[in-house]
Every structure is written in C-alpha cells, then in structure tokens.
Amino acid sequence: MVQYSKIDRKKIKPKKSLGQHFLKNPRILKKIVSSINPKKDDNILEIGCGEGLLTELLAQSGAKIAAIEKDKELYEIAEERLKKYKNCKILKGDILKIDIDKLRNDYFSSRRIRVVGNIPYNISSQILFMMLEKRRLIEDIVFLIQKEMADRISAERGNSDYGYVSVAFAIFFKTSKIYNISGKSFFPPAKVESTLIHLIRLKQPKVKIDNEVEFLKFIKNCFSHRRKTIRNNIKMMLDNKKLEALEKQLSLSHNFNLSVRAEELDLFHFKKIYDIIKFQPG
Structure with a gap:
C-alpha cells in the first residue's frame, strides 16, 4: 500500500x-x-x-x-x-x-x-x-x-x-x-x-533525412519570424537566382509557393523545399 x-x-x-x-x-x-x-x-x-x-x-x-x-x-x-x-x-x-x-x-x-x-x-x-x-x-x-x-x-x-x-x-x-x-x-x-x-x-523518421541537424535547422529558420512568409524567412540562405528557381520548381512540380507562412505547411512541404535547395547546383 x-x-x-x-x-x-x-x-x-x-x-x-x-x-x-x-x-x-x-x-x-x-x-x-x-x-x-x-x-x-x-x-x-x-x-x-x-x-x-x-x-x-x-x-x-x-x-x-x-x-x-x-x-x-x-x-x-x-x-x-x-x-x-x-x-x-x-x-x-x-x-x-x-x-x-x-x-x-x-x-x-x-x-x-x-x-x-x-x-x-x-x-x-x-x-x-x-x-x-x-x-x-x-x-x-x-x-x-x-x-x-x-x-x-x-x-x-x-x-x-x-x-x-x-x-x-x-x-x-x-x-x-x-x-x-x-x-x-x-x-x-x-x-x-x-x-x-x-x-x-517511430521506428523510422516520418521523412527520410540524410542530415537531421541541417534539416531541423532549416525548419527552425522557416519559423524564425512567424508573421513573415517562408520566402522572407529563408531568403538569407539563397541568392535571388536560386530563390527564383526554387519558387518556379515548387509552383510547377508541387503546386505551392513560398508566399505562405510556415504554419500553413506540413512536414512534407518542408522536406520538398529542403530537398530542392539541397540539390540546387552551385
């Protein structure tokens, strides 16, 4: 007892x-x-x-x-x-x-x-x-x-x-x-x-990530200013040319853009943005 x-x-x-x-x-x-x-x-x-x-x-x-x-x-x-x-x-x-x-x-x-x-x-x-x-x-x-x-x-x-x-x-x-x-x-x-x-x-992460530290840092940047759009929160990471290329690819292939706030995107959206940035040339 x-x-x-x-x-x-x-x-x-x-x-x-x-x-x-x-x-x-x-x-x-x-x-x-x-x-x-x-x-x-x-x-x-x-x-x-x-x-x-x-x-x-x-x-x-x-x-x-x-x-x-x-x-x-x-x-x-x-x-x-x-x-x-x-x-x-x-x-x-x-x-x-x-x-x-x-x-x-x-x-x-x-x-x-x-x-x-x-x-x-x-x-x-x-x-x-x-x-x-x-x-x-x-x-x-x-x-x-x-x-x-x-x-x-x-x-x-x-x-x-x-x-x-x-x-x-x-x-x-x-x-x-x-x-x-x-x-x-x-x-x-x-x-x-x-x-x-x-x-x-979970037995496996919900999304496959090669570098978990980098990915988590990227997500944190996306939420760094809640009232700003994703574009404004990540623009310091990319030059204008890469930012425009990213927006074009998202619009054509994934049917969303960077003019939304982070709270409007789910984990899989963040992963798509991250992967495109990661594999951009140069």
Whole structure:
C-alpha cells in the first residue's frame, strides 16, 4: 500500500527555483500509472521523482526503475521510501547534467528506456529537446507538462500553436495528449493546467533525412519570424537566382509557393523545399 504523503508541508516547502509542484491527488497518480502501463520487463527512467509517490507505484509493477531527483531533501525521502524495492534505484542529480547514455549502458544493460515524469515547468523545453536528441535510446515518453507546451508539441498545421516544436517532434514521434489536469491538483496549486502527453518513438523518421541537424535547422529558420512568409524567412540562405528557381520548381512540380507562412505547411512541404535547395547546383 502506498502512503500518499511523507512530506511535512511545514518543514519542506516547494522550491520556486526548481519549479516544484507536487501532485497531491492519489487518484490522478493511479491514472498516470495506468496510462504508463508499466510491465515487469520495462526499463523506466523517471525524471524528478520528488518524494517517490509515482516511483513506488511504478516499482510495484516489477519494472526496473532509475529515478532522478535534484532536491537533496526529497531525494532522501524517496530513497527511504523505495529502499525495499530491489528493482528501483534513486539517483541524486540534475537530469540536464546526467549522462543518459552511461546510465542506460550501466544500469539498463543498453536496452531502450521508457522515460516518465512530472516535469518542472521552468526546464520543460530543455528536457524535451534533450529527449529529442537522445531519442535513439528511448522507447517512449510519458510526461506531465504544462498544457501550453503539450498543445505546441501536438499541434498540426493551420493551428496557432503549430511551430518548430510541432514539426521537430512529428518527424520522430507519434504524439497523443491523454488528459488535462487542473492546477488545483498540485501543491502548491499551479497557475496553469497540465497535460499528460505520450510520445512514442517511430521506428523510422516520418521523412527520410540524410542530415537531421541541417534539416531541423532549416525548419527552425522557416519559423524564425512567424508573421513573415517562408520566402522572407529563408531568403538569407539563397541568392535571388536560386530563390527564383526554387519558387518556379515548387509552383510547377508541387503546386505551392513560398508566399505562405510556415504554419500553413506540413512536414512534407518542408522536406520538398529542403530537398530542392539541397540539390540546387552551385
């Protein structure tokens, strides 16, 4: 049986500097575990385990777990709570500084990992892009993040939330928003809603890319000024002659042009533009 709070609210105060908001509703914790659906053979990395409430529920499945906590007081509480679980290891550290490759190789025997956590709002973007970079090590991700960020990741073209983040994750992950959670479900109460989001790594990227870094940089340039057209956002990359040739080829062969904004194009449009630029002579 999980004891749902070992935190003395008077002694341990959530730290704003660490973006701490603790889930206080056991019903929601159980729903999150149900959504993760941990199995005995799973290798789970939990980011920001706090006092170890979610960690303990996951550990009861028999899955092998490494849980990371930066806060010394919470780390000690989590370590005490989980000491009876031989399948669980509590690590004190900053996820942005931990060598995930080494952790995977040493603790998870080089197997792909499932990454879960209630992610601090103040570093959610950094963590998400770290996961994007380390995607080859990952099977899937279940994160509780601010609703605004979840909307941006899952947005499709034509939506006001659609942007570079949406396209970058769409290349490598299948994304689904599971449900929203009120800020009142946290201690202290959060000012915004959170969303539980599930990212499943695709076996192959949605489009074939020879140089992923260059392609992602190109997409970022396309969204660099949201109110400007694609033409204006990429004109610094091409001389006038190449830009005119690109527009002509798009118009003749692909039935669209550069006078639209990036939010009006999907991943495959960006790939067509990129390929034409890449194979232009000179």
